[in-house]
Amino acid sequence: MRRVGDNSVTSTNVDELMRRAIEATRSTYPHPNPRVGAVVTSIDGTVTSVAAHEMAGQPHAEVLALEAATDGRGGTLYVTLEPCNHHGRTPPCTDAIIDAGITAVVIGALDPDERVSGSGVARLTEAGIDVTVGVEEAAVLGNDPGYFHHRRTGMPMVTLKMASTIDGQAGAADGSSQWITSSEARTDSHRLRAENDVVIVGMGTVMADNPRLDVRIDGYAGRQPRPVVIAGRRDMPKDRQLWERDPIVYQAEASSTMDPRVVVADLGRRGIVSAMVEGGPTLAASFLSAGVVDHLVWYIGAALARGRGIPAISGVFETMADIQTVEIDDVCRIGRDLKVSATISKER
Numbered sequence: 001m002r003r004v005g006d007n008s009v010t011s012t013n014v015d016e017l018m019r020r021a022i023e024a025t026r027s028t029y030p031h032p033n034p035r036v037g038a039v040v041t042s043i044d045g046t047v048t049s050v051a052a053h054e055m056a057g058q059p060h061a062e063v064l065a066l067e068a069a070t071d072g073r074g075g076t077l078y079v080t081l082e083p084c085n086h087h088g089r090t091p092p093c094t095d096a097i098i099d100a101g102i103t104a105v106v107i108g109a110l111d112p113d114e115r116v117s118g119s120g121v122a123r124l125t126e127a128g129i130d131v132t133v134g135v136e137e138a139a140v141l142g143n144d145p146g147y148f149h150h151r152r153t154g155m156p157m158v159t160l161k162m163a164s165t166i167d168g169q170a171g172a173a174d175g176s177s178q179w180i181t182s183s184e185a186r187t188d189s190h191r192l193r194a195e196n197d198v199v200i201v202g203m204g205t206v207m208a209d210n211p212r213l214d215v216r217i218d219g220y221a222g223r224q225p226r227p228v229v230i231a232g233r234r235d236m237p238k239d240r241q242l243w244e245r246d247p248i249v250y251q252a253e254a255s256s257t258m259d260p261r262v263v264v265a266d267l268g269r270r271g272i273v274s275a276m277v278e279g280g281p282t283l284a285a286s287f288l289s290a291g292v293v294d295h296l297v298w299y300i301g302a303a304l305a306r307g308r309g310i311p312a313i314s315g316v317f318e319t320m321a322d323i324q325t326v327e328i329d330d331v332c333r334i335g336r337d338l339k340v341s342a343t344i345s346k347e348r
Contacts, residue, residue: 017041017078018108018136022143024052024061025080029223031197032056032271034111035144036081038065040102043074060084062093066100073101080108080140082133085119094123104130108140112151146197146274149294155268156275159295160284160344161192164312169305170281175208177310180301184335190215192297193225196276198248198267200228202283203236212241213278228267228275230258230283260290281314288313288324293344296326302336 017039024037030053037052038061048071051064059067062083066072083093083105097105105124110133111117124131141148149157163181164170171177179186193199199213206229213227227247229236233256236242236249250266252258267275277287287293298312317323326342333339 013045014078014106014132014135017047018080018106019139020047020050021061021078021080021108022136022139024050025143027222028052028054030055030058031147031273032150034081034147036061036079038062038080039078040065040069040072041076041078042069042071045076048072048075057090060090060093063090063096066096066102069100074103075101076104076106077102078106078135080143082107082109082111082116082118083120083124084111084116085123086115092123094120094127097124098127098129102129104132106132106135108135109133109137109148112148114151150268150273153268155264155292156197156272157294158264158275158277158287158292159192159196159297160277160287160293161189161297161299162284162312163189163299163301165301165303165305167305168312169307169309170312171310172305173309175310180303181299181337182301182335185299185301185337185339187217188334188339189297189299190217190220192276193278194220194222196225196274197272198228198275199225200230200263200275200277200279200283202230202279203232203234204282205279206231206236206240206242210241212245214245225276228263230260230263230279232258257286260287260292264292281311284312285314288344289315291346296340296342296344298340298342299334300338300340302338 021037021039025035028035033053033056039047040049042048049065049068051061051068053061062077062079077097083097085092085094121131121133146157165180194215205211214224227242227245229242229247229249231249231251233252250258250263277283325345328340328342330341331338
């Protein structure tokens, strides 16, 4: 944590208030804008308002919190992300903070967006406001990893979701694959869909399963990820359910295949912050080979195929020089199955 200004914020409940600001964002999904939560406390430290940014184009969390506060003068603003200092769809949050008479601002993380990137802190300190940066920073980054990845790289954060038997088979030789994993694991995979802007599949999945690629969880009323189809050189038939969901369809030229790097770069330009690849073994292999996968979520069903059917990832493992290393971040039990979450190494 670093402090800017003459006086440091020394309250013992700073971390707790930042966590409260983070918690305010849990049900929000404002991509391509970031998840931002804010808390305002009065001069005596009493919490007077809590707010979160709900949707792109709507007021930011700082403005909502300041408007809801009884009186911000002399108080402190706790905000998960550096306040903006530019005119976009809404006016700069720095102006609202200064006009409200706030005397201290506690920030979870600096905004990597080049339109902000330190200018918000600079504007506030120039106005005589004490600024503290880096409170609960890891929690803020973990609350919206796709946003930070996108602003730093221009690309969406790509998660590859896989499911297989313990011995690595995604389906039987006759093409059947239902159900390798338990209902609990399948529900968890729908939660994973809900955390991403888009879900990517190949034409093989579209033809075999005619999926909708939507989130189907009892009681779920949140946003739905947009489907993306890697169609290759084939046209997607007009009778597929995905046409009802405004899919993005990538079609290659007659003499070529669709490069995942081209797809991911285009999604980034569209403002897509996070993407989940949910296709079959061929699509998984192509995205891994292209080096565009950032994270892996693998559901291992409590079952043995006891033979070779359809592998989880297509291709031939010819030599150890071809191995792809990963950093396992978490392993947990889901129903009778296992869920392994890992970060993909960009080095071979």
